[in-house]
Amino acid sequence: MTTELWIADTEQLALDSQLEWMLALLPEPDQAKALRFRKREDRLRCVAGRLMIHALAAARLGQADVPLQVSAYGKPSFAGENALQFSLSHAGKLVVLASGDHPLGVDVEENRPLVWRELASVFGAEEQRLLEADEDPAGLFYRFWTVREAFSKEEGRGLPIFESRDVSIDYGSEIIRCQGRTLRFQTWELPGYMLSVCASRLGEVRLCCLSSEDWNRVLSYNEGSRSPKREEELEKRRKETMGYSDEMMPAEPALTLPVTLDAFDKIRMTVLTVAGDTPETRRALLACDEMLANIVNYSKAESLLFTCERLEGQLRVQFSDDGVFFDPTAYYAEEKEFESLDSGGMGLGMIAQIASAMFYERKNGRNVNTFFFPLQNDTAHLTSS
Amino acid sequence: MTVEKKMEGSTAVLYLEGWMDTANAPVLAQALNELDDGTKQLAFDMSKLEYTSSAGIRQIISAHKQMNGALTLRNVTPEIVSVLHMTGLDKKLHIEQ
Numbered sequence: 001m002t003t004e005l006w007i008a009d010t011e012q013l014a015l016d017s018q019l020e021w022m023l024a025l026l027p028e029p030d031q032a033k034a035l036r037f038r039k040r041e042d043r044l045r046c047v048a049g050r051l052m053i054h055a056l057a058a059a060r061l062g063q064a065d066v067p068l069q070v071s072a073y074g075k076p077s078f079a080g081e082n083a084l085q086f087s088l089s090h091a092g093k094l095v096v097l098a099s100g101d102h103p104l105g106v107d108v109e110e111n112r113p114l115v116w117r118e119l120a121s122v123f124g125a126e127e128q129r130l131l132e133a134d135e136d137p138a139g140l141f142y143r144f145w146t147v148r149e150a151f152s153k154e155e156g157r158g159l160p161i162f163e164s165r166d167v168s169i170d171y172g173s174e175i176i177r178c179q180g181r182t183l184r185f186q187t188w189e190l191p192g193y194m195l196s197v198c199a200s201r202l203g204e205v206r207l208c209c210l211s212s213e214d215w216n217r218v219l220s221y222n223e224g225s226r227s228p229k230r231e232e233e234l235e236k237r238r239k240e241t242m243g244y245s246d247e248m249m250p251a252e253p254a255l256t257l258p259v260t261l262d263a264f265d266k267i268r269m270t271v272l273t274v275a276g277d278t279p280e281t282r283r284a285l286l287a288c289d290e291m292l293a294n295i296v297n298y299s300k301a302e303s304l305l306f307t308c309e310r311l312e313g314q315l316r317v318q319f320s321d322d323g324v325f326f327d328p329t330a331y332y333a334e335e336k337e338f339e340s341l342d343s344g345g346m347g348l349g350m351i352a353q354i355a356s357a358m359f360y361e362r363k364n365g366r367n368v369n370t371f372f373f374p375l376q377n378d379t380a381h382l383t384s385s
Numbered sequence: 386m387t388v389e390k391k392m393e394g395s396t397a398v399l400y401l402e403g404w405m406d407t408a409n410a411p412v413l414a415q416a417l418n419e420l421d422d423g424t425k426q427l428a429f430d431m432s433k434l435e436y437t438s439s440a441g442i443r444q445i446i447s448a449h450k451q452m453n454g455a456l457t458l459r460n461v462t463p464e465i466v467s468v469l470h471m472t473g474l475d476k477k478l479h480i481e482q
């Protein structure tokens with residue numbers, strides 16, 4: 001059993017410029033709902049969230065237009081007989097869709113400076129004591145808030161009304177006990193945001209920050225007319241990406257590498273052994289070099305695992321590090337002036353150009369980055385066909 | 386990687402050889418530090434440079450800045466050109482054909 005969290009950063013994905021077009025992809029009731037928002041940013045988050053829900057239905061239930069039902073408290077869910085549950089939350093630039101087999105709640109909040117004391121009264125006595133004792137209580141405040149909000153959303157209630165009820169939250173073991181129920185939760189501190197998810201059973205939790213390629217897939221799922229061939233192609237891509245961590249775990253045992261730049265020698269030997277010394281391999285090595293440099297210089301990781309194998313004419317490479325959360329697929333290369341070309345980000349830009357596909361996952365406290373590199377020049381293939 | 390310096394009149398030519406990967410790029414930084422203050426023209430001969438990463442590219446940019454643009458790249462192999470192209474530097478640096 002898995003709980004999956006899709007995170008869309010509307011700014012990084014540059015969704016604002018596509019708002020009108022994305023709105024047109026939605027069924028009419030959703031369009032009407034979105035148009036009730038007067039502020040463009042609110043409308044954008046609503047549209048993005050709805051597109052993600054339909055994409056989830058298409059990916060997991062086989063059709064994008066599964067009707068939604070709304071509970072008395074306003075919690076939406078898929079109508080009909082199916083086990084697929086979801087919860088949606090947005091804050092700032094982020095839209096987060098959580099899904100799994102059990103009712104669940106997700107909440108994301110932007111870490112803003114706040115007068116937390118005015119709001120702290122919703123918490124229990126123990127949480128208030130911890131907040132008073134903490135030197136920088138803002139982070140703690142958002143942690144408490146998102147956990148409680150995720151819990152109330154799991155229950156299908158609108159607002160985090162807590163103190164009146166018998167709720168006991170163990171933040172260390174990430175367990176909530178309330179009126180005979182036991183629930184699990186998990187919290188992530190993303191750059192500028194706090195995110196919590198809560199369910200009676202969470203299983204393995206996959207955090208997936210949607211890349212622009214993932215987003216295109218979300219849009220494809222929402223496109224009305226699909227030819228069977230396109231459907232086939234979409235299904236293939238879905239298998240390749242969303243379910244890839246189960247089906248495509250590396251067959252080769254991972255190499256344990258020191259988190260130093262010297263580890264590149266070992267990477268180089270491994271890649272050259274697996275794929276031979278060709279211009280394509282060298283380009284793949286360049287991307288590996290850049291990825292290693294990023295991990296060594298910025299991640300604060302202490303453990304690094306590396307795997308590399310040939311897979312259907314491609315080279316598949318995976319880096320797994322236990323460093324701070326960092327999703328390179330969320331990085332967008334922008335054209336820079338010469339003067340600032342060496343200011344950073346150049347390596348990531350190069351990786352994005354070399355890799356034919358890249359996937360990021362935060363899994364068990366590790367950044368897992370998987371890259372696919374083309375191995376032979378496709379020109380011969382193109383001219384012969 | 387190795388860096389060897391030869392003077393051609395008033396131009397200092399650095400012959401770069403081997404792999405300028407992230408771990409090795411400081412070798413070039415060192416060579417740049419050791420240039421005479423009076424050096425007016427600098428050239429990198431890259432015929433034997435097999436590989437460069439962004440760390441190497443940063444050294445090239447840094448040399449370009451240090452020389453106020455008086456830097457020429459010579460005998461650049463197609464592999465290295467493709468890396469320069471990826472970063473947009475092929476249009477901004479003086480590359481001898």
